[in-house]
Amino acid sequence: MKVTISDSEMIVMRAIWTLEQATVDQIACQIAAANQWSVATIKTLLGRLVKKEILTTTKSGRKFIYTPTLSECQVVGMLGQELLSKVCAQKHGDVLVTLLASAKLTAADLQKISVAIASKLPACHVACDCLESAAVCQCDEPQQALSRQLLEAI
């Protein structure tokens, strides 16, 4: 399932995941002021999320109740996949190192990551997927040229 969620839509989703299900007023109460959004803006964002089938609505009296169709964990997983799909396959390790360095992590988080690394089988080779004709990612070339120069200098 391919779903794209904008930054603004993500703010709305985070509020709804926290509330589990909510009306426009309940959501507006939580996020309108901090984001300087009108209720109309939030209604527009909710409409988009319903169209994308990330939210469903049920009518309760005169109000609509919005309920997520995807859990926060499912969406976090999809965002991670989406991020990796945007960069060269040979750069996935660099992306993960950058994320690890910039994330605030508890001891429990680090334990979970250690277990995931220990159970991960290494690939023999990761092919560059930048261009069909390129065997090696162009980003590596200046570095490789530099290593060659260094080796020749020794």
Ligand SMILES: [Zn+2]
């Ligand atoms: Zn590449």
